[in-house]
Amino acid sequence: MTSSSQLISALQDILPTIAANADKAESLRMTPPENIALLKQIKFLRAFQPKAWGGLELSLPEFAEAVATLAGACASTAWAASLLCTHSHQLGLFSKQAQEDVWGQDPEATISSSIAPFGKTTEVEGGVMFSGDMSWSSGCDHAQWAIMGFIRAGATADPAPHQHFALVPRADYEIIDNWHAMAMKGSGTKTLKVHNVFVPEHRIESAKALMTGQSRGYGMYPDSSIFFAAYRPYFASGFSAVSLGIAEQMIRWFTERSKTRVRAYTGAEVGKDVPAYMRLAESKHQINAARALLEKDWHDLAQMGVQHALPNADQLAQWRTNQAYAVKMCVAAVDRLFESSGANAWFLTNEAQRLFRDSHMTAAHAYTDYDVCKQIYGRHLVGLEPDPRLL
Template sequence: MEPAVVSAVRELLPVLRDRAQDVEDRRQLAPETVKSLAETGFFRLLQPARFGGFEADPRTFLTCVRDIAGACGSTGWVASVIGVHNWQLGLFPDQAQQDVWADDQGIRMSSSYAPTGKIRAVDGGYRVSGRWSFSSGCDHATWVLLGGIVPPGEDGAPADFRTFLLPNTDYLIEDVWNTVGLRGTGSNDIVVKDAFVPAYRSLSFNDTARCLCPGQEQNPAPLYKIPYGSIFSYAITTPIIGMATGAYEAHVSYTRERVRAAYAGVRAAEDPYSQVRVANAASDIDSAWLALENNMRELMAHVTAGTKLPMPLRLRVRRDQVRGTELAIQAVDRLFENSGGRALAVGTPIQRFWRDAHAGRVHAINDPERALSMYGRGEFGLSTADAMV
């Protein structure tokens, strides 16, 4: 089934490429785009099999994300973050999964994990209030995953960073998304006014970091034993690598026909400096992708064999994730700089990929110093405690 999904996604790419400017102009994906992606089976790749999912190898999912983002950056971004939520829901207690998928296995969730709201523990669950920003694709979802910190309890219980799952009857969407990059992601604000969230519709980041979550009892597949910090971080970097790939393809296609008037009508393709820049950009993109692919292969080998994930591998995953983003941005910049003034025109793919990639770069998970420092601590034999490893 998985190869069929990959093939169906690739058949859709010309349509997504043609719609890219429309996506940017409307500031969100068109309903028909989301419907088409759903029909390929893409959103079910990481979904538990008992709810109609494929429980696919994450590399299949990430390959599709890269391809989609190479056609349209905003579509690739939304597809990735919406698609990875089906994996996370598989970690929640069974009743939470039943609440979402029992009647409709095609339900989608958006998210906003920064703990900007107010959480209060009450009998049976939590009261949740506040505003959460950057919820990509929220207009195409009917549930949301929100990050929040439960304050220390009077019984001495420590503060707990958790994810809370809410239906769209418990929140409002405020249209605030008007940006220079990733304009088509519709990453609007989620506003919640004193909603009750049952305890079973929450999940501690401590559990995801330990790779010991309630949902593993019903979903025992190796897929659900991967660290959250590994799979979610790759769901952010992969679209950026895809955008760099799209920029590369657009640049090469354009340069093959481009004539440089400022250099006596010389064909740009004959310029040795352009050739070197393209080679460097291609190498950066390949290096970024191959490192992520290899790391995910290693992760899956360990969880499939039932062996404990080595901390050096988990740290390397994050190291290569932030470096993958850096390499993709480096490639996009090099290609944009080599494209000439006509690449500045509104509607050209290269400038859209350039803006989208830089917009994705500012996501908090791409903070290079934090991830690289964690890797360095591990290499020097120092302890590392971070929920995103």
């Protein structure tokens, strides 16, 4: 399997099972092992892995479409699985030895993360000693490694302290089962506890280097355009794709529900009411606009990889904030339909309430917080320097 069409086709075969497991994912507070096994069977989790290690090396548009498709069945599964995929892209920009550490032992090994710089380190010969309670690690129950963030002084050319990433094996951290959330319940976004663990230099990479083509793995795979790209747009691509998939599923749910819904007190057929189909039309337009915005960015990013071109400040500001605006539109479209769906939509057995909750969670990530993004893009538009307090 090497193409998006084949992956989407294979996804369609397993989506009914994944959708049927949505309640199970919420009760487990993690993606069910059965879902992960099915995704492994179709090589979904190897979407961004280099072909040299048996991966698919999908383009960004192909990957994002697959994530949106999966999110329509179970957003929690799509959220966790998409991050397990994007970390393979990040690892493909690390050193060759780091990649051998992970995939040399197990070519199907996956990686979760806690990239916010919560880690505390001490410099030692050959690397760092790492400690920390590393939170927000989606899909960690199904990963054999984790990428963890910390602040470290840079190289001679850029000595100011900035964000770095440490690659840590599963044996060196404990998973703290503290994911008790009202949405994305099945993402298993738990905390990784690390205490005084040695991380060798070859498993450390600078965030700046990963964004500027200076990481040790940049260009290691000359026939693959995705490894001539900055890491962050690929890392963050799944968030908005999941939001889009939820919103498109809400359209399908509302349309089907309206065909048979009858008002309890009057017997009126809701689907024939003017407000119902007006809401449906507006939400559909809004979701179409979000998709168009995202698809343009996905294709622009993919083309830049083909050209071995790294994004400039203007492109990064737009891509960073366009995703958050697309998510904002998707959430608004879901809300418009949910608020007119009646009391039955609030039952825990109803798919709509899960779509509503999970939709809002897609807008809660630091990367998709539109209040932050408006500041980032607004400062950029008027020529102000980036505010370091904004992600």
